[in-house]
Amino acid sequence: MKKIALLLFTVSVASLSQAALKPGDSLTPYTIHNVSTGKEYCQVCAYGAKPGKIIAFGKLADAGFWADLQKLQSLQAANPSLGVFAQVIDSKDSDAIKAEAAKHGITFPVVVAVEKDWNKKYDVNGISRTIYYAQQKNNIVWTSTGLEGAAADELATKVKKDLAS
Secondary structure (H helix, E strand, O other), X not given: OHHHHXXXXXXXXXXXXXXXXXXXXXXXOOEXXXXXXXXXXXXXXXXXXXXXXXXXXXXOOOHHHHHXXXXXXXXXXXXXXXXXXXXXXOOOOXXXXXXXHHHOOOOOOEEEEOOOOHHHHHOOOOOOOEEEEEXXXXXXXXXXXXXXXXXXXXXXXXXXXXXXX
């Protein structure tokens, strides 16, 4: 049991080290294209009034990314004041992205970046399943690479506590 706990801790630390932004950093605005509506807007501005926001970055063919988004879909359903969106980082094929989102029951916005330099602000560097959770004023309070193991429960607990206060 101790070995499993140690392994989970090591994976969590390694995952956190892959995400460029850390708790205390701020989400920086850039323009996105919503593949469902066709609208372009500032992603941070769109969720500015929300007391909590989650941004997930991933690759179109990454099954783990879509599994994470299903967990985020449930989290958003349980917390209507939570803003959630996902950005596909390796494709701009709106039809393929919409089809994949529909296939997995994702109803929150799935987007692609309009600005070419968006990665300079978030430093995702092609790492699928990078997730940021921020509170008001866009300050990041939690980050992870994927929602396996205890990460999904940890995020859900954090969101529930933060949105209740």
